[in-house]
Each structure stands twice: as C-alpha cells, then as structure tokens.
Amino acid sequence: METDTIAAISTPVGEGGIAVIRVSGPDAISIADQIYQGKKSLDKVPSHTVHYGYIVDPEAGERVDEVLVTVMRAPRTFTREDVVEISCHGGMIPVQKTLEILLDHGARLAEPGEFTKRAFLNGRIDLSQAEAVMDLIRAKTDRAAKVALSQHDGKLSRMIQRLRSEILETLAHLAVNVDYPEYDAEEMTAGFLRERCVYISGEIERLLQTARQGKIYREGIKTAIVGRPNVGKSSLMNALTHENKAIVTDIPGTTRDVIEEFVNVRGIPLKLLDTAGIRETEDVVERIGVERSRQALKQADLVLLLLNYAEPLTPLDRELLSLIKEHSSIIIVNKTDLPRQIDMDEVKRLAGDVPVISASVKEDRGMEDLEEAITRLFELGKVELADATYVSNSRHIHLLRRALASVKDVVEGIDSGVPLDMVEIDLKNAWESLGEVIGDSVSEDLIDQIFSQFCLGK
Numbered sequence: 135m136e137t138d139t140i141a142a143i144s145t146p147v148g149e150g151g152i153a154v155i156r157v158s159g160p161d162a163i164s165i166a167d168q169i170y171q172g173k174k175s176l177d178k179v180p181s182h183t184v185h186y187g188y189i190v191d192p193e194a195g196e197r198v199d200e201v202l203v204t205v206m207r208a209p210r211t212f213t214r215e216d217v218v219e220i221s222c223h224g225g226m227i228p229v230q231k232t233l234e235i236l237l238d239h240g241a242r243l244a245e246p247g248e249f250t251k252r253a254f255l256n257g258r259i260d261l262s263q264a265e266a267v268m269d270l271i272r273a274k275t276d277r278a279a280k281v282a283l284s285q286h287d288g289k290l291s292r293m294i295q296r297l298r299s300e301i302l303e304t305l306a307h308l309a310v311n312v313d314y315p316e317y318d319a320e321e322m323t324a325g326f327l328r329e330r331c332v333y334i335s336g337e338i339e340r341l342l343q344t345a346r347q348g349k350i351y352r353e354g355i356k357t358a359i360v361g362r363p364n365v366g367k368s369s370l371m372n373a374l375t376h377e378n379k380a381i382v383t384d385i386p387g388t389t390r391d392v393i394e395e396f397v398n399v400r401g402i403p404l405k406l407l408d409t410a411g412i413r414e415t416e417d418v419v420e421r422i423g424v425e426r427s428r429q430a431l432k433q434a435d436l437v438l439l440l441l442n443y444a445e446p447l448t449p450l451d452r453e454l455l456s457l458i459k460e461h462s463s464i465i466i467v468n469k470t471d472l473p474r475q476i477d478m479d480e481v482k483r484l485a486g487d488v489p490v491i492s493a494s495v496k497e498d499r500g501m502e503d504l505e506e507a508i509t510r511l512f513e514l515g516k517v518e519l520a521d522a523t524y525v526s527n528s529r530h531i532h533l534l535r536r537a538l539a540s541v542k543d544v545v546e547g548i549d550s551g552v553p554l555d556m557v558e559i560d561l562k563n564a565w566e567s568l569g570e571v572i573g574d575s576v577s578e579d580l581i582d583q584i585f586s587q588f589c590l591g592k
C-alpha cells in the first residue's frame with residue numbers, strides 16, 4: 135500500500151512536563167533525521183532505541199528544543215509502519231515549532247484517529263479493538279476502563295470470530311449437501327442446520343445480555359433530577375458531584391437551564407441532569423426551562439424525583455409520580471430535617487414498586503441509601519467482570535441484533551419448510567453482520583466516520 139508519512143502532537147494541548155510528537159510512515163525516520171542533531175544519524179540507529187539531541191530548524195539554522203527521540207522500525211510498531219516519537223519540553227512553542235518543521239520536511243498533519251486507523255488498516259488490530267482505544271481514553275470509571283481494555287485485548291473479537299467460524303463450517307456442510315442431494319439428505323441436513331442455528335443464536339443472545347450493562351459502563355446512565363421548584367434538586371446535584379456548580383437559593387425557579395455533570399456512584403457512571411423546577415409559570419424564560427425539564431425526564435434512563443417532606447403533596451407531585459412510572463426511577467423525600475407535612479403513606483401508595491428514600495441533603499442524610507438504590511436498580515453489584523465478554527458499543531449491539539434476527543430466520547425457515555438453499559442466504563447475512571463488528575466487509579465511509587471521532591494524535 136502506498137502511504138504518506140503523518141505527524142501530530144499526541145499529548146494534550148497546553149503546558150505539561152513533556153509533549154510527544156508522533157510521526158508514522160515510510161519517511162518517518164529520514165524526515166526526523168533532517169531536523170535532528172545528535173551523536174548519531176537516526177538512519178543508522180537500531181530499532182526501538184531512544185536518542186538524546188536537539189531539534190534544529192535547518193533553514194534558520196537554530197535550535198528549537200532539547201529532545202529525546204525514539205526510533206521504531208516497521209513492522210513491530212503501533213501502526214506497523216516506521217514510527218518516530220519526539221519528546222519535547224511541554225509547552226506550546228517548542229512543540230508547535232517542531233511539528234511545523236516536520237511538516238515543512240515532508241510529513242503531513244495526521245487526521246484525528248489516523249495512527250489508530252493505520253494500525254487497523256495494516257492489520258495489527260481489528261475495528262472493535264480500534265474502537266476500544268477511544269473508549270479507553272474516554273472511560274470515566276474503573277469499570278468502564280476495564281470493559282474497554284478487555285475489548286482492546288481482543289476478547290469480543292475472539293468471540294465474534296468463533297461464532298463466524300461456526301457459521302462458516304455450517305455453510306460449508308450445507309453447500310456439500312445442497313450440491314449432492316440424496317434421498318433423505320435434505321431432512322438430515324435441515325435437522326443439523328437447525329441445531330447449529332439454535333446454538334449460535336443462544337450464543338449471540340448471551341452476548342447481547344451484557345449490552346445493557348456494557349452500554350451503561352461506556353456511556354453512563356442519563357439521570358434526570360426532577361421535581362417541583364425548591365425541593366432541593368440543585369442541592370442534590372451539588373451533593374452528588376461534591377461541587378457547587380448548580381446555583382442554590384431559597385427562591386423557587388432558580389434553575390432555568392439543564393445542567394449536566396458526570397459522577398461516579400460506586401463505579402457506575404451517572405450523567406446527572408439538574409433541571410428547572412416543574413410548575414405553571416408566566417415567566418417566558420422559566421417556561422422554556424420547565425419544557426426542557428419535561429424533555430429531560432422523557433429521555434432519561436433514570437429519574438430521581440424529589441418531593442418535599444415539609445410540604446403536603448401537590449397535584450403536580452402526583453402528576454410527576456405517575457410520569458416516572460415509565461422509567462427506572464427513585465423517589466427522594468427531601469428535607470426530613472424539617473417538621474413533616476407530607477403524607478408518607480400516600481407517597482408509598484403512589485410509588486408502587488418505585489423505591490422511596492428519605493433524605494436531608496442539607497444534613498447529608500440518605501445519600502448512602504440513594505447510592506444503594508441506584509446500584510440495586512441497575513443490578514451492577516452482581517456482575518462478574520473478569521469472565522464476561524461485554525458488548526458496550528451501539529454499533530456492535532445493532533449488528534449483533536441483526537445477526538440474531540438472521541439466524542432466527544433460518545430456524546423459522548426450516549420449521550416452515552423453506553428449501554435449504556433459501557435459508558442459506560440468511561445464514562450468510564448473519565456471517566456478514568458479525569463481520570462488520572470486527573471491520574471485515576465495512577465500507578470506507580463507515581471507517582472514516584468511526585476514526586474521525588478520535589482525538590488528534592491518536
């Protein structure tokens with residue numbers, strides 16, 4: 135494959151101890167050598183060695199930075215191409231300048247994700263492993279990182295490959311029998327095929343069962359905090375995030391816009407949304423806020439409904455209590471430090487199966503119970519992470535569902551007497567859908583789209 139040489143800053147923008155520029159491609163070493171001044175020429179050094187020296191601007195004849203340069207020759211590198219890494223002093227100027235000089239001497243600025251894309255295109259990793267690189271970078275909890283790392287290590291890929299070879303063997307068996315039909319071969323083959331497909335669909339279903347939790351680890355649980363004005367929604371938000379980001383006052387209608395913040399509750403990533411208190415209002419701005427609260431409630435994976443212990447239930451509370459029934463939700467009766475006005479029996483009756491927690495955000499009471507309830511609701515305590523193969527990515531989930539439907543079509547086809555060479559097509563479709571998970575038979579557009587979500591220098 136004809137490729138050019140790419141370069142990018144692979145460390146975050148801004149001040150830091152060290153910043154790394156990565157260069158990959160057939161001319162990586164010769165381009166770096168032109169701007170490097172050290173004891174040896176980089177063309178001559180052995181692979182996987184580090185060298186001290188200076189980056190110089192050959193045209194201006196001046197030193198730009200004191201650096202360490204790592205030379206790694208293909209194919210045993212991150213991209214499977216020649217790779218040079220230049221470690222500069224952190225800070226904008228020397229790093230930017232070094233990159234500019236590299237670009238002046240024949241390197242091209244890498245696109246986001248292009249290093250990883252090359253690792254994929256050169257066959258070092260498959261698509262699901264490449265996607266896991268991004269998940270690993272974005273992971274916000276320990277568990278999310280573990281799921282990503284296990285996918286990066288190829289756990290999901292191996293599972294997919296095993297299923298694909300099962301399908302391929304079945305197809306081969308089928309081809310032989312369809313080509314040489316004998317007296318009762320058709321019936322025997324149908325029986326065999328059905329059995330294989332029932333097994334394969336069971337395996338895909340098992341994988342899909344991890345999807346809900348896998349997706350939660352990867353994307354977080356979208357959690358809307360809702361309730362009437364002044365029940366303490368923003369106070370709860372601040373308590374859970376240990377920050378004072380949301381404005382809290384004793385004025386009803388303080389929060390106007392939805393505020394998002396990420397928290398880690400016992401290893402479960404929650405994407406918290408503090409919302410405007412829901413009520414009828416003439417205020418134009420507040421009315422938009424209330425509309426957004428209702429939207430947030432609709433789209434939430436988890437709803438935390440706050441009620442005020444120190445006030446009687448209102449018709450609006452009752453309306454919200456019925457709205458949350460369509461979601462995973464938890465009711466929090468807040469302000470239990472004040473004298474009770476609410477009818478707790480009515481709350482419990484209206485709650486039905488929804489857990490009810492008594493709390494005082496002010497006095498930091500009930501937070502443990504809330505965390506416990508969240509853990510229980512998502513059954514995350516039980517999960518054995520060590521041996522489960524997780525599916526966490528929506529693209530993979532979609533493809534697995536499609537493969538499952540195809541395999542089930544085979545079984546249904548056989549049961550309703552469809553000729554074997556017809557059901558064979560469904561089995562081939564399943565094989566292809568599974569292939570797309572690991573990047574076999576995917577379009578160039580899709581590959582570009584996936585890698586464009588990466589960060590620069592990755």
Ligand SMILES: Nc1nc2c(c(=O)[nH]1)N(C=O)[C@@H](CNc1ccc(C(=O)N[C@@H](CCC(=O)O)C(=O)O)cc1)CN2
Nearest residue numbers: 144154156204206209210211212213214219258267592
């Ligand atoms: N400086 C630096 N640190 C880094 C990276 C990098 O590219 N550069 N990585 C980038 O994400 C991660 C490490 N990932 C890597 C994965 C594979 C190879 C690699 O060279 N693989 C070869 C050789 C393996 C071996 O010697 O056994 C191969 O698989 O053929 C390097 C880094 C995190 N830390």
Ligand SMILES: Nc1nc2c(ncn2[C@@H]2O[C@H](COP(=O)(O)OP(=O)(O)OP(=O)(O)O)[C@@H](O)[C@H]2O)c(=O)[nH]1
Nearest residue numbers: 363364365366367368369387388389411494495496
């Ligand atoms: N006594 C008591 N007061 C609390 C408690 N939690 C919150 N408050 C107070 O209740 C008032 C309203 O709190 P907020 O957090 O702003 O309420 P909110 O639901 O976000 O209000 P809006 O954004 O206006 O809808 C503030 O004065 C808080 O200090 C509590 O547990 N006990």
Ligand SMILES: [K+]
Nearest residue numbers: 364383385388
């Ligand atoms: K308020």
Ligand SMILES: [Mg+2]
Nearest residue numbers: 367368388389
């Ligand atoms: Mg508020």
